[in-house]
Amino acid sequence: MRLLFRYVLPLLIALPIGFLLLYPQVVRCLRVSRSDDFRAVVVSKQGAPVYVSQTATARQQAQLRKHILTAYDRIGRFWGSKRGQAVLIYCPQQADYEQYCVGGEGAGCSLGTPWGGSYLVLGPDGNNADVIAHELCHDELFTRLGWWRVKRQIPQWFNEGLALMVDYRFSSPAIWEHPDSTQALAPPIDEADAMPFVQRSVVKLSDLETTRDFFGGDYAHVMLAYQTAADEVARWLTTVGRAGVPALTNAIDAGRDFEDAYRELERAKRQPPAR
């Protein structure tokens, strides 16, 4: 008991405080509801309030509302239901974005805390349905499995690959939205919006397990990692169908190993019909 009070309790208190000191952006996210620089907007009953920077123009706000509703709808259909309650924070100015997102890179950044809250910060390029749906998909996985389980059990290629299925800069809606359509193999419609892929030697999924494997490299490596992840999850999703996504997370939530559950869902679909 003494050991608990002398060492364990101070450590339990020190860890979260250390975490907050290390990342002032996290503290700002946690306190966004009290900031005068943001106004709370209710976009839909399906989600938490959205905090919009006072610097956003009326046009940016109208676009944001439209893109969030598109993303919520896409997530609801992809997962069967939308359960994530990430708080959205929109910063149209780069300087504000850097105050809320560590590094200030990319169009959006999601921040999950081990104690359950999650924040999705959208930067100047984040007012976009694909960006929002992508980040919300990460949040949905996080909500269903919890921070610890996602970190421990879900390979990064699956986490990213899944998010790319609702991000039409990288994939085609035909993969799951209209699986019977003849354009199933057509490239994304808006070529100008598509990310440029750099053709390079292939990368194995087993080399994309951790965030460091996935993002620790040059631009060409990260783009190749995204494409590899998207290709694999698209292949799997085409076989198991949309219902495979909640089925897989339910299985993992019930204690199954990721790899086993992932392969088994696919095998079950591949079994030839009985004569």
Ligand SMILES: [Zn+2]
């Ligand atoms: Zn992602």
